[in-house]
């Protein structure tokens with residue numbers, strides 16, 4: 112067995128939603144450095160292009176930016192069409208775009224609640240479905256990886272994010288449902304559930320840091336996007352060929368206590 116090939120993503124082609132910053136940007140850079148061809152999918156084209164250019168000038172690999180609202184089925188269909196025209200096929204899709212609203216359960220407006228579910232759950236549904244349809248068209252095979260959260264498993268405190276937690280729990284179970292239906296096409300669907308990762312998403316929550324660290328095993332720390340690279344690469348590689356419908360929690364031990 113060629114072990115290096117087993118863990119390789121070289122030559123694989125895939126897109127990353129929410130890829131212009133934070134976790135998505137880090138993953139796009141890592142996959143590109145490992146020889147994959149990637150697309151940065153984001154609502155804002157300028158930042159996505161900047162990120163794509165920065166990565167491709169470092170790695171010398173093909174990186175393209177697409178403007179797409181993950182919560183819009185029409186945008187997602189247009190984006191996957193462009194991806195297939197530009198790259199030829201889809202080997203992996205990372206459904207990672209997400210937002211959070213801090214409104215308390217008793218106060219949250221329907222519009223805010225709906226926007227969280229629209230991006231975090233519906234957006235994952237639309238992008239994963241579009242990728243899976245293309246993978247079936249290609250004759251099967253492929254890996255779909257969605258970014259859920261440890262919030263799918265626990266309720267965070269002290270922040271009030273019931274809608275976020277519910278949307279992420281939905282992502283974990285959506286991947287299981289997809290995994291069951293897509294196994295016959297050799298398409299795998301898994302989720303990754305990060306703990307607190309230092310990105311813009313939690314940048315305004317610095318006051319909570321002390322509480323969060325107290326809730327972790329002694330000596331704990333917040334995560335960096337780089338802490339997630341190994342798992343996403345593994346899930347896109349053949350080394351995880353028999354893993355589907357799984358959720359992998361990466362949280363520095365937060366959820367064990």
Ligand SMILES: NC(=O)c1ccc[n+]([C@@H]2O[C@H](COP(=O)([O-])OP(=O)(O)OC[C@H]3O[C@@H](n4cnc5c(N)ncnc54)[C@H](O)[C@@H]3O)[C@@H](O)[C@H]2O)c1
Nearest residue numbers: 129133134154180181207208209260305307308310311312
């Ligand atoms: N940072 C954390 O602590 C943490 C923990 C667990 C899970 N997550 C999840 O990780 C994912 C990435 O978050 P991050 O920490 O990098 O945050 P981030 O805010 O830096 O990045 C989120 C990205 O998603 C994009 N996005 C938002 N709505 C979109 C839409 N409708 N269509 C397309 N793109 C859209 C944003 O523009 C941004 O690029 C999210 O799903 C988030 O919920 C983050």
